[in-house]
Amino acid sequence: MLNLIYQLKSASDLKALSKKSDIPLDRLKSLVEEISEATMSEVQKLSDAMKMSIEFLTSENKKYEDLNLLFRKSIKDKKDVELASRFSHLVGNSFEIMSEQSIDYSLLRSMMSMRENTYENAFRLANQFRYTIGDEIGLSPMVNLPQIVAEKLNCILYVVELGRHIEGASAVVEGIPFIFLSPRFKPRMLFTLAHELGHILNHHGLEQDFALYDSDVNSISRSTNLDESFANAFASNLLLPERGVGVALKKIGEIFKIENQVLGDVEILYLSRIYGVSFEVAALRCEDLTLLPKGGARALYEHIKANHVNPEQRAKKLNLPERPDVTFPKVSPNLTKLAVEKIRKGSISLGKASEILSMPISQIMRENI
């Protein structure tokens, strides 16, 4: 069955779809009942209305159906069914580029083990990660994490709109690790990326297929779920190494001539700017390192919200330096490189690669220069 028919049959409100697509309701019903078939101009209208690609709607992908089951398993909200379809299609398509390719996951595997979900283990894993990628001192901001994940660990990284309440997702399908990030405020994306990496390194391994969605990753509230707490602790330790935080706070104290022993919002804001993370993440990290009392992160956050709208406004008023830039490639460079090779050989077409990578044809051509 074509995905269009499958999607129309599972559409909850045909009337709304009719209005959105400007296709009469009777006509839609005849398509659902397969009395008549859609024209491509109608498919184009439905593609716009359903926010699903034409390629997806006109394909009958067996792999997609299997993957869809996998992604649907982790769905908590019925509204996210469409999202599962989208993930399935992206992952399914990526296999067309990855197929017949031998990918080296030795570095990723060297850090994978199913440790118990304790804070101590998250700390160890983050240190091991920094050590493995060559930062033995543990001071520097990890703003090149997207490049490490895509180019050294060979994970497939997608920056794609996942819906308003979903920040990220991770999956392992047939031994290939995928990380999806919603395009958001970059410090949030950086933390979400580290969080998803934590799931991949500690919770699943490459042998078993899994898919996981994350909302509230960047919340000031702490998660009670053990896997989520571990992933947060890993991300926090990775992006804000204890030693680095200590050195940075000492320097910040000197700059602002702060004599008070109690940490305030200014120092935390500055810290967040040095390490490329959000205020909330930096504040919670300070709490973990007992530099703030329990509940101090939330109290400071609420105080800033009440008096300065949000932490970014406060930092702006204080004229704090900008964060180092973090570059998130829209599509993994490893995937783009493989695609270009395959287009040259004629084993995949330029149009198909454009669809799979969600990259305009002209942009893929630029990768061929």
Added chain:
Amino acid sequence: MSIVILDACSVINMVNAGIIKKLKLINGYSFYIGRLVLEECLDIEKREVIERCLSDGVVNFMNEDLSISEFSSVSNKYNLGKGESECIAYLAKKGTIVCTDDNKARKCIERDFGKDYYFGSLYVLRELVRQKLITCDESIKGHAIMVISGAFLPKIDESYLCN
């Protein structure tokens, strides 16, 4: 008059080489562009050029609609992009020639329809020289621009363009 349907990569290559406007002048061919190919040309500058070409009648918009089965049978069989699939669906339906620079699309057409049903932008460059619409030097220059703009083109000897 042969009907030729253009795919996105050939359109982009011809826009880059500055020869798209010459299509109207080539004797023996009438060039068309389909709705899905148009959708694939996302680059704003190129899109503007293509839309101008459509409104000036340099290329024609393929008005005839395809059914979803005509389209999907091609796209599922060959596993091509939507624009390339649209072109081959028109070839299957109407016997149009496809102008494509994509290696895989060309292989698919050659295998199932034959060599006479496709050509690419290099053929267009050569035809422009043959019909004395551009000079040999302009053709070589056009080819060089396509290459440095990232075109996925077959390797040719420059003499091909001037024969």
